[in-house]
Amino acid sequence: MKIIVIGKGGVGKTTIAACLARLIGRSGYSVIAVDADPSLNLARALGLDPMVANSKPVLFDEEFIKERTLLPSGAYRLNPRVDDVVEMYGVKAPDNVTLLKLGYVKKGGTRCLCPEYAFLRALLSHLILGRRDVVIVDMVAGLEPMSRGVARGVDLLMCITEPTVKSIDVTREIYRLSRDLGVKNFVVVGNKVFSDEDRVFIEKSLIGIEVLGHIPYDESVVKADRLGISILDYNSNSPMIVELNKIKELILKNYFYP
Ligand SMILES: Nc1ncnc2c1ncn2[C@@H]1O[C@H](COP(=O)(O)OP(=O)(O)OP(=O)(O)O)[C@@H](O)[C@H]1O
Numbered sequence: 739m740k741i742i743v744i745g746k747g748g749v750g751k752t753t754i755a756a757c758l759a760r761l762i763g764r765s766g767y768s769v770i771a772v773d774a775d776p777s778l779n780l781a782r783a784l785g786l787d788p789m790v791a792n793s794k795p796v797l798f799d800e801e802f803i804k805e806r807t808l809l810p811s812g813a814y815r816l817n818p819r820v821d822d823v824v825e826m827y828g829v830k831a832p833d834n835v836t837l838l839k840l841g842y843v844k845k846g847g848t849r850c851l852c853p854e855y856a857f858l859r860a861l862l863s864h865l866i867l868g869r870r871d872v873v874i875v876d877m878v879a880g881l882e883p884m885s886r887g888v889a890r891g892v893d894l895l896m897c898i899t900e901p902t903v904k905s906i907d908v909t910r911e912i913y914r915l916s917r918d919l920g921v922k923n924f925v926v927v928g929n930k931v932f933s934d935e936d937r938v939f940i941e942k943s944l945i946g947i948e949v950l951g952h953i954p955y956d957e958s959v960v961k962a963d964r965l966g967i968s969i970l971d972y973n974s975n976s977p978m979i980v981e982l983n984k985i986k987e988l989i990l991k992n993y994f995y996p
């Protein structure tokens with residue numbers, strides 16, 4: 739099962755991807771949480787110290803990049819080998835989760851993101867998963883990943899949406915691109931929802947798209963963020979976690995392999 743968490747900047751992708759990964763892990767699945775955002779925030783959201791010694795992002799390893807992604811001509815390979823990547827670079831996180839930080843190819847100046855996206859596409863299409871293995875990707879904000887084709891072949895694209903026109907616009911565009919890519923399942927999760935009015939606004943703005951749930955605006959999330967710890971370790975009964983548990987159940991029931 740492969741899930742991508744996507745959406746406009748700042749809507750809550752990292753917080754939600756991390757909590758969902760741990761909640762699914764608690765349900766007895768083996769979860770690989772992929773940090774595909776160069777800002778590398780997922781470790782902390784999972785409850786790890788981001789400075790842990792053995793947590794080098796895959797793409798920071800120049801030798802590895804040379805070996806796997808560079809062709810002798812200097813061009814980038816479209817289909818790098820990824821079968822051993824989790825074993826080599828994965829970091830153990832709580833609740834049966836392994837964190838895989840992608841990072842970025844460190845080179846100065848302007849350049850394209852081809853090797854990063856080629857690597858992520860390979861990871862999502864070639865990583866061999868058992869029936870109780872789950873990959874959850876915390877994606878970089880906005881539309882870029884969609885134009886790079888990373889969502890092709892994933893089982894579930896989860897778009898986090900705030901009750902704002904700007905966030906809704908991005909969600910609609912991601913949905914449109916997902917149709918072009920042939921994504922099987924597209925769902926929306928409302929986040930930072932203050933009221934019924936917000937809930938109705940999201941649902942009415944996205945008619946025809948499944949909304950899996952609405953996560954309330956939650957002061958505990960803000961406090962946990964200030965302390966630099968996971969909301970699950972700060973207050974596991976907070977409104978966000980209560981709603982995420984329901985969303986997790988819906989995902990397991992409706993989208994997991996039979
Ligand atoms: N339900 C919520 N209630 C209150 N604050 C929230 C909630 N969800 C997320 N936040 C806060 O919103 C901010 C952005 O969250 P997060 O980093 O998870 O978003 P993101 O979509 O991953 O951002 P980016 O696009 O920068 O990667 C954080 O300060 C987080 O604590």
Ligand SMILES: [Mg+2]
Nearest residue numbers: 751752775779
């Ligand atoms: Mg993020």
